[in-house]
Amino acid sequence: MKTLEDRRVEAELGRVCEYMTRDVIEIxxxxxxxxxxxxxxxxxxxxxxxxxxxxxxxxxVTLTDLFSIMKHPTVTADTGPFLRRxxxxxxxxxxxxxxxxxxxxxxxxxxxxxxxxxxxxHLMVSHGVNRLPVVDENGRVHGIITRxxxxxxxxxxxxx
Numbered sequence: 001m002k003t004l005e006d007r008r009v010e011a012e013l014g015r016v017c018e019y020m021t022r023d024v025i026e027i028x029x030x031x032x033x034x035x036x037x038x039x040x041x042x043x044x045x046x047x048x049x050x051x052x053x054x055x056x057x058x059x060x061v062t063l064t065d066l067f068s069i070m071k072h073p074t075v076t077a078d079t080g081p082f083l084r085r086x087x088x089x090x091x092x093x094x095x096x097x098x099x100x101x102x103x104x105x106x107x108x109x110x111x112x113x114x115x116x117x118x119x120x121x122h123l124m125v126s127h128g129v130n131r132l133p134v135v136d137e138n139g140r141v142h143g144i145i146t147r148x149x150x151x152x153x154x155x156x157x158x159x160x
Contacts, residue, residue, distance in 0.1 A: 010116040012157045017113040019153050020134045020143035026051045029058055029101040033066050036100050040066075049133040049141050050104045056139040059104035060131065066103060110135045113142050117153050120145050 002010075025043045027036045027050045040048060040063055047062035109127045111120045113134050120132055124147060134143035 006118075010118050013117040013153050015113070016111055016115050016117055016120050016134055016145050017143070019117060019149040020113065020145045021149070022143045024049065024133075024141055024144045026141055027061050027100055027104075028053075029099065029104065031100045033098055033100065033103065036061060037063065037066050047131050049108065049144065050100055051141060055141070057108055057110060057133045057135055057141055059101070059106050060108045060129070060133065061100050061104040065105065066100075068103060105129075108133055110139075111145065117145075117150065121150050124150070 025039055025045065025048050027039060027048050029050050029052055031039075040046065046064075047060055049057045050059035050061050052058045109123050109129060109132055111123060111132045111134055113136075123132060124130065131144055131146045133141055134145055136142045
């Protein structure tokens with residue numbers, strides 16, 4: 001049961017839809033790893049929802065996920081520019097036959113747009129994630145809420 005203080009905090013912070021990003025890039029589960037990296041970098045984000053052909057969210061992929069295969073023993077550490085890392089990733093992924101579906105986090109934790117922001121914060125903390133796809137009642141992407149969005153909401157509430 002929620003206390004009066006819990007309800008006050010929920011009311012002060014608002015709902016997920018007030019802080020989520022609505023224009024979300026989506027990554028296809030069948031995209032190549034290099035293509036996914038380029039999409040994330042061009043949108044200047046570090047992660048995005050992964051969607052199936054029918055538009056349902058099936059995972060989340062981050063730059064960390066994508067570059068994790070570069071720890072493969074056949075690849076040496078690359079300290080050069082990002083493009084060289086992307087090319088190395090692309091070559092390695094082709095050799096290994098990898099797609100986004102092979103490195104994404106599956107069974108993503110999602111949140112409803114009208115859920116209290118506090119609910120999103122609890123979900124992020126309890127599942128150890130930095131972003132939540134915001135989905136509609138059919139499981140399709142409606143937006144995304146990130147840890148940075150939560151920080152912004154708290155800062156605005158503190159300014160009162």
